[in-house]
Amino acid sequence: xxxxETILATVRAxxxxxxxxxxxxxxxxxxxxxxxxxxxxxxxxxxxEVHDFPDEGESPVPYFRRHLDAMGGRSFEVADAAAAxxxxxxxxxxxxxVCSAADEVPGTRRIADVVDPHDLADxxxxxxxxxxxxxxxxxxxLSGTDLVVDxxxxxxxxxxxxxxxxxxxxxxxxxxxxxLDLASSPYGVFMAGxxxxxxxxxxxxxxxxxxxxMTILLLAADATGEI
Amino acid sequence: xxxxxxxAANAALFIADPAHQETHDRLVWGMRxxxxxxxxxxxxxxxxxxxxxxxxxxxxxxxxxYLEQFEANATKRGxxxxxxxxxxxxxxxxxxxFLDRGARRxxxxxxxxxxxxxxxxxxxxxxxxxxxxxxxxxxxQLDHEGPSHIFVPAIHxxxxxxxxxxxxxxxxxxxxxxxxxxxxxxxQNARPKFLRADAGMTGANFAVAETGGFVVCTNEGNADxxxxxxxxxxxxxxIEKLVPRARDLGVFVxxxxxxxxxSAMTQYTSHFHGPKPGGELHIxxxxxxxxxxxxxxxxWEVLKCIRCGACMNTCPVYRRSGGLAYGATxxxxxxxxLDPGFxxxxxxxxxxxxxxxxxxxxxxxxxxxVSGQIAKWRRVIASEGLMAPGESIGMKxxxxxxxxxxxxxxxxxxxxxxxxxxxxxxxxxPLNPWTKHREMPTPPAExxxxxxxxNRGGA
Amino acid sequence: xNIGLFVPCYVDxxxxxxxxxTLELLEGLGIxxxxxxxxxxxxxxxxxxxxxxxxxxxxxxxxxCFRDFETVVGPxxxxxxxxxxxxxxxxxxxxxxxxxxxVRELVExxxxxxxxxxxxxARFPHKVGLHDSxxxxxxxxxxxxxxxxxxxAFSKTRDLLAKVExxxxxxxxxxxxxCGFGGSFCVTDEAVSSKMGExxxxxxxxxGAEYIASADMSCLLHMKGIIDRLGLPLKVIHVAQILNGGPx
Numbered sequence: 001x002x003x004x005e006t007i008l009a010t011v012r013a014x015x016x017x018x019x020x021x022x023x024x025x026x027x028x029x030x031x032x033x034x035x036x037x038x039x040x041x042x043x044x045x046x047x048x049e050v051h052d053f054p055d056e057g058e059s060p061v062p063y064f065r066r067h068l069d070a071m072g073g074r075s076f077e078v079a080d081a082a083a084a085x086x087x088x089x090x091x092x093x094x095x096x097x098v099c100s101a102a103d104e105v106p107g108t109r110r111i112a113d114v115v116d117p118h119d120l121a122d123x124x125x126x127x128x129x130x131x132x133x134x135x136x137x138x139x140x141x142l143s144g145t146d147l148v149v150d151x152x153x154x155x156x157x158x159x160x161x162x163x164x165x166x167x168x169x170x171x172x173x174x175x176x177x178x179x180l181d182l183a184s185s186p187y188g189v190f191m192a193g194x195x196x197x198x199x200x201x202x203x204x205x206x207x208x209x210x211x212x213x214m215t216i217l218l219l220a221a222d223a224t225g226e227i
Numbered sequence: 228x229x230x231x232x233x234x235a236a237n238a239a240l241f242i243a244d245p246a247h248q249e250t251h252d253r254l255v256w257g258m259r260x261x262x263x264x265x266x267x268x269x270x271x272x273x274x275x276x277x278x279x280x281x282x283x284x285x286x287x288x289x290x291x292x293y294l295e296q297f298e299a300n301a302t303k304r305g306x307x308x309x310x311x312x313x314x315x316x317x318x319x320x321x322x323x324x325f326l327d328r329g330a331r332r333x334x335x336x337x338x339x340x341x342x343x344x345x346x347x348x349x350x351x352x353x354x355x356x357x358x359x360x361x362x363x364x365x366x367x368q369l370d371h372e373g374p375s376h377i378f379v380p381a382i383h384x385x386x387x388x389x390x391x392x393x394x395x396x397x398x399x400x401x402x403x404x405x406x407x408x409x410x411x412x413x414x415q416n417a418r419p420k421f422l423r424a425d426a427g428m429t430g431a432n433f434a435v436a437e438t439g440g441f442v443v444c445t446n447e448g449n450a451d452x453x454x455x456x457x458x459x460x461x462x463x464x465x466i467e468k469l470v471p472r473a474r475d476l477g478v479f480v481x482x483x484x485x486x487x488x489x490s491a492m493t494q495y496t497s498h499f500h501g502p503k504p505g506g507e508l509h510i511x512x513x514x515x516x517x518x519x520x521x522x523x524x525x526x527w528e529v530l531k532c533i534r535c536g537a538c539m540n541t542c543p544v545y546r547r548s549g550g551l552a553y554g555a556t557x558x559x560x561x562x563x564x565l566d567p568g569f570x571x572x573x574x575x576x577x578x579x580x581x582x583x584x585x586x587x588x589x590x591x592x593x594x595x596x597v598s599g600q601i602a603k604w605r606r607v608i609a610s611e612g613l614m615a616p617g618e619s620i621g622m623k624x625x626x627x628x629x630x631x632x633x634x635x636x637x638x639x640x641x642x643x644x645x646x647x648x649x650x651x652x653x654x655x656x657p658l659n660p661w662t663k664h665r666e667m668p669t670p671p672a673e674x675x676x677x678x679x680x681x682n683r684g685g686a
Numbered sequence: 687x688n689i690g691l692f693v694p695c696y697v698d699x700x701x702x703x704x705x706x707x708t709l710e711l712l713e714g715l716g717i718x719x720x721x722x723x724x725x726x727x728x729x730x731x732x733x734x735x736x737x738x739x740x741x742x743x744x745x746x747x748x749x750x751c752f753r754d755f756e757t758v759v760g761p762x763x764x765x766x767x768x769x770x771x772x773x774x775x776x777x778x779x780x781x782x783x784x785x786x787x788x789v790r791e792l793v794e795x796x797x798x799x800x801x802x803x804x805x806x807x808a809r810f811p812h813k814v815g816l817h818d819s820x821x822x823x824x825x826x827x828x829x830x831x832x833x834x835x836x837x838x839a840f841s842k843t844r845d846l847l848a849k850v851e852x853x854x855x856x857x858x859x860x861x862x863x864x865c866g867f868g869g870s871f872c873v874t875d876e877a878v879s880s881k882m883g884e885x886x887x888x889x890x891x892x893x894g895a896e897y898i899a900s901a902d903m904s905c906l907l908h909m910k911g912i913i914d915r916l917g918l919p920l921k922v923i924h925v926a927q928i929l930n931g932g933p934x
Contacts, residue, residue: 210448
């Protein structure tokens with residue numbers, strides 16, 4: 001028997017009994033939010049200091065920004081593409097190579113011109129647009145389609161992500177439940193803040209191996225303006 | 228035959244070095260406190276634990292089906308799926324993939340499964356240069372040690388240890404132990420290795436049957452660099468890592484980092500579905516005792532584990548012992564219930580390296596009764612005659628004494644007399660471990676039984 | 687009400703004052719307390735080490751001693767926990783099953799069953815640190831444990847101690863960390879056990895406790911050994927002694 005056959009046969013013979021049925025798994029944030037609900041509304045009185053959850057219908061963007069801060073990232077609201085370009089210039093005045101996968105902020109090198117991911121080794125600032133943010137972790141989804149060259153997200157010294165505020169959902173249930181087509185490209189990543197480590201005496205250090213900083217520019221997708 | 232691990236003796240050595248032990252306890256307890264804060268912010272936490280537990284139980288009771296579904300979908304996406312019965316098969320498959328393609332230099336991110344398989348020394352023996360890319364794991368690799376914790380592998384080390392190690396291996400200033408400087412030195416050292424790697428290796432935190440993809444969680448993004456730069460990506464996936472659907476990831480990802488680290492997510496939650504254009508993706512599905520454990524009515528629930536590390540952080544024994552004291556791939560409570568499943572004799576004493584305080588059971592995000600499993604392992608080890616001989620004989624004598632009132636009462640009398648009349652020099656002998664750090668109790672004038680007889684006229 | 691008094695072996699031998707306090711406390715509440723003098727032990731020391739065959743005869747003897755009581759009360763969380771959840775080395779006859787169901791730990795008996803509203807004799811003008819044992823917390827559910835911040839907070843032992851005149855509870859850094867006793871663990875894993883105990887008593891000391899109170903004498907036995915070795919100005923006391931009016 002091949003290893004495959006052996007393993008499957010043993011697994012089949014050893015399946016624990018009785019079989020457990022598939023539980024119902026939420027596919028969106030449930031704002032009903034009492035103890036039994038999957039949601040943001042806290043239900044217990046003794047959680048005094050935790051009060052940062054949006055009500056139903058309230059924008060999750062402030063919560064997205066707060067959680068992003070907690071993960072070591074930062075965010076700015078920008079009015080239009082010109083403001084986004086100005087913000088990048090302001091934040092990274094010394095950047096030599098700005099490689100962009102976002103039309104609004106072209107940078108010095110267009111990602112479409114990059115053939116080999118190794119050519120991204122000298123990138124100071126990478127720019128990409130995310131199509132989905134998750135408030136509970138300040139996370140943005142970046143797929144291979146968004147990045148064009150997957151390694152842009154992790155080889156750039158600093159990462160700037162454009163995000164439409166209306167693309168922010170409250171929890172991962174919303175993201176995995178309905179919004180994401182995981183397999184639309186071979187690679188897709190939730191990034192929640194910059195690369196980090198706490199491997200030396202628990203000291204949190206940003207810029208371990210991937211991006212040293214993560215900046216989210218909140219910019220509506222239709223506010224592209226002229227490039 | 229390897230000698231049994233003496234975790235108690237190893238732990239005693241760790242404790243004898245207060246600088247390391249007390250820092251370790253403080254840092255690891257700190258992660259437990261972060262976890263509590265993160266949990267407090269999720270009112271539906273207990274429902275998520277329930278869901279995660281049921282999802283894993285559902286998956287494991289239908290595992291054959293989900294493995295086949297995963298394989299079919301992964302193959303459809305262009306990945307090549309391999310199956311390995313045990314560690315040796317896994318290592319051989321991996322080595323062959325690299326050798327067949329002329330890949331010599333490999334960067335890997337952290338994988339407990341690859342640790343479990345003893346992959347690193349094996350690949351080195353086949354002439355392959357494999358470099359750990361996670362900072363903590365790299366520290367351990369340079370120091371020729373295994374990980375002492377599931378996600379902070381070098382948490383038992385002080386910054387000065389790392390400074391000395393880097394000075395020796397990376398040429399940094401031995402007197403500069405500032406963690407930011409040390410991390411930066413590693414970044415500078417690792418980057419060229421990333422850029423010239425022929426292949427990248429990862430493990431997987433979750434494999435999704437419905438999509439044929441898998442998820443890797445890191446904080447450094449090192450898995451992503453290793454997987455997106457070279458053309459070749461090899462992932463080792465334990466067969467228990469399956470989850471049925473993409474939507475199920477919402478439950479597990481919400482629980483994972485909050486349980487272990489106290490953060491809402493790991494900084495990178497990376498999804499791989501098929502090879503990159505022009506590249507290759509190999510997925511090695513590994514059994515290595517898992518299918519056998521599945522058949523154990525007593526122990527199969529350990530396969531629900533998502534390797535979050537919460538049980539280690541909360542464990543008062545782990546925090547005093549350091550992970551290396553367990554002498555095994557997995558340490559802490561999860562190690563105590565996983566390791567004997569690999570080798571009863573070698574890891575037979577680990578289930579006794581616990582006070583059964585039960586905190587591990589309470590923090591477990593997939594509701595494994597870790598503490599109950601430890602107690603069950605004690606029964607197995609005792610029934611197989613693998614307990615420490617001294618204790619085994621003691622238990623027989625104790626059982627015989629306590630079964631009969633007359634012998635018990637006689638023993639009480641002698642015990643009390645001994646405490647009262649022996650000089651401290653004798654009581655304080657090295658054969659009585661109680662008195663090494665504790666005084667003996669002061670014996671009372673009489674037992675309660677005797678008092679009761681005098682004051683209440685007997686029963 | 688007629689109840690059987692379960693005096694764990696080590697309490698009988700080393701802490702008769704705790705058994706006396708329990709007896710007097712129950713008698714003071716108007717309860718008729720029977721004490722089977724032939725009792726020895728519940729079997730926990732052996733069973734806890736995984737030694738089922740060695741535990742069987744002791745467990746059978748335990749059940750036989752208490753077969754005539756509707757309710758059995760013992761001042762020890764870990765022993766009661768063993769009887770309720772793990773006394774399965776001996777044959778599970780209907781008598782054994784009944785005795786296992788009949789066993790109550792003192793705090794839960796006073797709090798849940800009797801719902802005692804006041805302890806008129808109890809006066810204890812001291813700063814007290816509360817040490818609930820792990821089996822009482824996570825096994826018997828005496829309080830909300832720190833691992834579950836989203837569950838409502840409660841503590842049965844605190845409820846009882848709140849009725850004691852003069853008693854002031856002190857809060858510590860790690861409210862429900864294990865003390866490290868752990869049965870035979872305290873000698874087989876002496877170094878870890880002692881270190882855990884030292885950290886635990888220092889936590890109480892640092893926060894100004896004069897007494898460590900617990901409903902489990904085994905934890906206190908271990909911590910007292912450490913306190914005495916370290917020479918700390920701390921005393922240990924069983925909850926029954928406090929509720930019965932202070933140390934004898």
